[in-house]
C-alpha cells in the first residue's frame with residue numbers, strides 16, 4: 001500500500017511587508033506518496049518555491065499542518081519538533097536549485113564531501129562515500145576538477161551528488177533544469193528518474209516546464225496564485241484536465257484549436273447518422289487499425305479530423321478527433337467496442353467544447 005511521506009494540510013504562508021501582506025500560499029493540501037516523482041507546476045510567482053520550503057520548515061507556514069514521514073513538524077500555528085530532530089530531518093531532505101550553489105574554489109569531490117561534515121565518518125570513509133556519490137551521477141572521473149571546468153549539466157550533477165550525501169529519502173528539485181539546455185535538461189531528469197528507481201528516492205519536482213513533468217513525474221499539482229488549482233496522476237492531468245491554466249500547460253490548447261476547427265467544419269453539418277468524438281487511447285492502439293476495425297466489425301466509417309501522439313513517461317497517449325458515421329445501433333456498438341479496448345470516448349457537441 002502507498003505510504004504518505006509528505007503531508008501538507010491546509011498550509012498557508014503570508015509574508016508581512018511594511019505596507020501590504022503577500023499571501024504566497026493559500027490553504028494548500030497535498031499528500032505525496034513514498035516513491036512519487038511529484039511535479040509542482042506553475043508560472044513564476046505562483047508560490048511553488050515557498051510551498052516546498054515549508055516541507056523542511058526553511059519557511060514557516062502561517063497556518064496548517066506539516067508531516068514528513070512519521071514526524072509532525074508543524075501544527076496549530078507552531079513548530080512541534082525539537083531543533084535537533086528538525087536538523088536531522090532536514091538532512092534527509094536533499095535540495096537542488098536552478099543555480100547550483102557550488103563552492104567554486106573547491107574541487108568537485110570536496111564539494112560533495114562538504115555535505116558529509118556532520119556525518120560520523122572519518123576522513124577516509126568520507127572520501128570514499130563522496131567518490132561513490134560522484135560515481136552514482138557518472139562524474140567519478142571529474143572528482144579532482146573544479147566546478148568552473150564543468151558544463152552546467154555536470155555542475156548540477158555535482159549538486160545532486162551533494163544533495164544525496166546524507167542518504168535522503170526526499171529530493172526537492174526547485175527549477176533545477178531551468179538554466180540548462182534541452183540535452184542537459186533531459187540528462188538531469190533521467191538521472192532523477194534513475195535515482196528514484198534505484199534508491200526509492202521521493203522526488204518533488206518544481207518547474208514551469210511541463211515537458212519536464214511529462215518526462216518523469218507520476219503525479220502533478222498545478223499552482224496558480226498560491227492555490228493548487230488541480231492535482232492528479234500525470235495521465236489524468238494530461239487527458240482529463242479541467243482548469244484552463246492546466247490545459248495551457250499541457251498544451252491542450254492545440255487540441256482545443258483542433259476542436260474549434262472541427263466545430264467549424266463538421267459539427268454544424270453533422271448528419272443524423274454522424275457523431276463527433278474525441279478518442280484518447282494509451283499504449284499500442286493506433287488510429288489506422290481502429291478505423292479498419294470499426295468499419296469491418298460494425299460498418300461504421302471513422303473520419304479522423306485531428307490526431308496527436310504524446311509520450312508521458314513510458315506511456316504513449318494518442319488523441320483523435322473523429323466523426324463516426326453509421327446507424328445508431330452500429331455507432332453505439334462501435335463506442336462500446338472502443339471503451340472495452342480502454343479508449344476514453346468523449347462526445348463533442350456544437351457549443352459544448354470539451355478540450356480534454
Ligand SMILES: Nc1ncnc2c1ncn2[C@@H]1O[C@H](COP(=O)(O)OP(=O)(O)OP(=O)(O)O)[C@@H](O)[C@H]1O
Pocket residue numbers: 015017022023024042043044045046047048049050051175
Ligand atoms: N520572503 C518573501 N517576502 C515577501 N514576499 C515573498 C517572499 N518570498 C516570496 N514572496 C512572494 O510570494 C509569492 C510566491 O513566490 P514564490 O517564489 O514561492 O513563487 P514561485 O512559484 O516559486 O516563483 P519563482 O519560480 O519565480 O520563484 C510571490 O509573489 C513572491 O513575490
